[in-house]
Amino acid sequence: MWNKTLQTIMVSTIMAVGVSLSACDSTKDSDATAQEVSTDASKQNVADTPKPESAATNADLDGATPQEGTPVKYDVASWGTQKVQALNVDQLDSIKSTFGKVVSTDENSLDYASNPAAKYRFMNTDAPYLDLIDSEKYLELGWYFANPTDSDKEKELSQNHAKKSYTLARQLMGDEGGKLVADMLNGQIIKNKVVGGQKVELAKCEFYSCMLIINKSAAQTDNK
Structure with missing residues (x-):
């Protein structure tokens, strides 16, 4: 009787542990997948974000505006x-x-x-x-x-x-x-x-x- 009961308890325990481990693995897989998706989305957002142009791109290094003037005409x-x-x-x-x-x-x-x-x-x-x-x-x-x-x-x-x-x-x-x-x-x-x-x-x-x-x-x- 004890042996049969003990056997039943052990089988139940093993099954419970198996279910628990399976649930943990499933949770880890879900977390990893979510993390990958989040990382990919972050990379995409960074790539899509427009970069501001350098202030020096359209300006002289010394900040001066070049003067063109009007050429002298000799008639x-x-x-x-x-x-x-x-x-x-x-x-x-x-x-x-x-x-x-x-x-x-x-x-x-x-x-x-x-x-x-x-x-x-x-x-x-x-x-x-x-x-x-x-x-x-x-x-x-x-x-x-x-x-x-x-x-x-x-x-x-x-x-x-x-x-x-x-x-x-x-x-x-x-x-x-x-x-x-x-x-x-x-x-x-x-x-x-x-x-x-x-x-x-x-x-x-x-x-x-x-x-x-x-x-x-x-x-x-x-x-x-």
Whole structure:
């Protein structure tokens, strides 16, 4: 009787333990599945969340806004091709009169090749410059070349300086001289070229400056 009862109790206990273990395994599987689903959902949410653009993406590193400005226009065609008084490179007084009134003179200046020279300024020191430099070997025309971001007044003076230089170039080199200045204003650089009988050592406009340098010692003799 005891043995039979004990046997019955043991069988019942084993069955109960089996059911309990099965329930635990089922719970673990459910928890693991739920955790996987939660992890996948979190990953998806992170992937779908838009990333804010870096503040530096659409801004300069220093925070400054670049200025574009309006390029200066030189209406060379309107400056005319009417006849002008022809001048020689040694007619300094007549050359200066084309540029206007001399504001200051520096007798201890230097020319293109660092030779002693005289510089004649036709503008005050705080204004866009217009200069003549004269030495034994060179005659140099120099004027301010306005930048797109300059003021309207600075641009206007730059245009006026260019027009005077255009006129003087025509007086010294004929229509070829006028074309030379037009080419300079369009960004061309001319070196060691005979133009209208004058030897042009260098002619260019860049970095706020235009310069036209005539080699007087080779003028009207170099036929290259």
